[in-house]
Amino acid sequence: MSSALEQKIIFDADLIRRYDQAGPRYTSYPTAPHFHSDFGEKQLIQALQGSNAQARPLSLYFHIPFCENLCFYCACTKVVTRHHEWGSPYVARLDQEMALYLSYLDSSRPVEQLHFGGGTPTFLRQPDLRRLLESIHHHFQLLADDQGEYGIEIDPRALEPGTLSLLRDFGFNRISIGVQDLDSAVQKAVHREQSLELTATVIAEARSLGFRSVSLDLIYGLPLQTPERFAATLDAVIALRPDRLSVFNYAHLPECFPAQKRILDGDIPAPENKLRILAESIATLQEAGYVYIGMDHFALPEDELTLAQREGSLYRNFQGYSTHAGSDLLAFGMSAIAMIGSTYSQNIKELDAWGARLDQGHLPVERGVQLSTEDLLRRHVINRLTCDFRLDFNRLQQQYGIDFHTHFRDCLPALERLKKDGLIQMDSDNLQVTPRGRLLIRHVCMVFDAYLPHKAVHYSRVI
Template sequence: MTITPTQSLIFDPELIRRYDQPGPRYTSYPTAPHFREDFDERSLQGALDRSNTSGRPLSLYFHIPFCEHLCFYCACTKVVTRHHEWGTPYVAHLDQEMALTRAHIDGNRPVDQLHFGGGTPTFLRRHDMTVLLDSIRKHFLLLPDDRGEYGIEIDPRALEPGTLRLLRDFGFNRISIGVQDLDTAVQKAVHREQSFALTAGVIGEARQLGFRSVSLDLIYGLPLQTPESFARTLEAVLAMRPDRLSVFNYAHLPERFPPQKRIPDADIPSPDTKLRILAESIATLQEAGYLYIGMDHFALPDDELAIAQREGSLYRNFQGYSTHAGTDLLAFGMSAIAMVGPTYSQNIKDLDTWGTTLESGHLPVERGLHLGDEDLLRRHIITRLICDFSLDFAALNRQFGLDFHQHFAASLPALEAMASDGLLHMDAHTLTVTPQGRLLIRHICMAFDAYLAQKPVRYSRVI
């Protein structure tokens, strides 16, 4: 199997230290802090109505916010409770939200992509999960024969027997499991105790049931981690041979995420230690045959993400990397973010207000954004950089009717400086990110971000 040069990676500690600055993760452009409150329910309804003329397939996201336990590192929108009965009214409200949305959506548009995130989607008891799956099937046209990309985040600590079979029978074909770290001291320090045996058991069951892809999440920079302890975690994880791995940097921002206040600053690894953990992890993953897809993600060469990247069809949205571009993303649940045509919209973040809004017959839109032509241009560039690590100026000029070098004259000095430092190559025709620059792709994308100077936002560091 041919591996393209863009799927190689070189860890350059000097470059990383120089460019490791705060920046957006670019799950969208413009990023969520720039959404506006004047984007309301009527704005979303109009976007949904207009989207039908395109005939684009659909992508569905369901946010299940509940967690039994509070993980101290977590920055997700969640509701911590042991009351599993709370899932019943939540699922009923999701059905109401789907019905209100379907009033504006052509029912013949197929669902290419489906994702359950959270929180902990498997917090839902089997009865509530069954009701939710039946509701989705009632409202939307699902693809048969495993043709869709249908995934769910699994917490092995909150998984009833038979739930994986239920999900697989419905059509889910990929799972993502949060591992974070297998060291018992680290697990206790972040209040997430999850044994290797429990995780391996869920993976074994998923593979026996025919799930096509297993993805595991790890976090480096957690309290009490050392290069040696994380190497042991990685060794155990690789023994399970996941199809994909995400190795995220822990961003310690206790002023923004109050649960992180329970992590003493003194327990967090130093920046140099974090870099050593990352460097050694990358070397281990490359030796094990994994390719760096980008933005913390690794995959085996025969994984769909790796193949899509080589073929130039890789895509990225709020759900992460995907092989399904050209869809309208509908989002359900508190705080969920939709992407319909040239718009973004985010739901109300408060659980009770989200529910009462639906009960009154209204879509629970809190804020959003209409993207202008300049936004769409820059979003395209940032997306292609994150997915392809290259830009073809002539193709951009044809697609958007512009002269790249003239249009982005203000960005050229920053790009030329990064070229001098070895992060990228740029000539009259193309921009190509080097193997040394791939870890710093967020910083390269920032050269095209027109919003960074408009509103001060506290972002995590690039590495």
């Protein structure tokens, strides 16, 4: 079987139509809908104390929920406000939360990865941002000399002069920018107007300051999009030569996300147009030299994600694809999700309740899950599929002491169907996702998801 990196994606429209159903994105396993309230502060404290013995490096995530404007497509946990003064008490409570964590955690462990997400992290005005950065530096052991993977999501419309320089001085070396679409009609329809010139200016400044990675996000399937309009957006974006590109499918779930009710069903591209947009985008990106990493993500051949995939060390977590598989992920802020040892935990999603819990001196965890041995095995299987497009059965036996065909006997009929339809190749030693199957990798992973049949959950469609 050939290396996954050598494969080109084959866009098989008939196959995609047959398999395009709803399913998880697998930033975790079990996925977040299966977290439960039986996992609380006590269980999180035990996980933190247990992680000290393992002495794994740390990854830190900070959720900054505030946005000045509401983007109608958005499914993130956010607080829409023009009151920038709300940033000050939020930063103060993040400091409280870090101090509480470190009541139970060895703070000498190095921070290999740091990420600010949202919301809009650059909603914070510079005095508040500086206080947050100083607080992180006070509580944790950050890596010097650009050794860490420290990134932040940037909204160019909410970026004060000097903020990028402040971030770079602190050690940030990656930025991610939401673009979504550059067509003015589409931007108005989703209430997010952002010019190409503004985006290009931010990228140029970041590169001049020495940020070593720029990632851009696009969304296909937004209202009023056409293949021609999206092609123009993609050409303009490729000209900026981002190191990484994400091309997400818009998940229209107005019953779950009320803001999406402002998007008219009749404005959403027909399924055949969405497929054409995706097919043409993939062809354009591959022609421009981008490698399909998986799950909507593309990267340049020299990017760290591409190199990690080649070496078999790529990993996937709540921040997307990562090169830091061996870290414990600590999460701060309302709704943030941590991954510590064999546990996941999510903070309270409501701003005032999250703050009140901290003011009472408690970690603001709302729910979570302790993974079983079987969960850990299936998480490994799903992670390797999403990162490598391949499973080595002999390695599974060495690591977990199982015979693949015996342990997953209940999955074999579904795998045989995938094999018959050309999504996978499988023999006695390996499972390999084919070029036709790579776009449907979520569907391949769903075969191994033991939770899917037992709970009705609203997921986005695979394509």
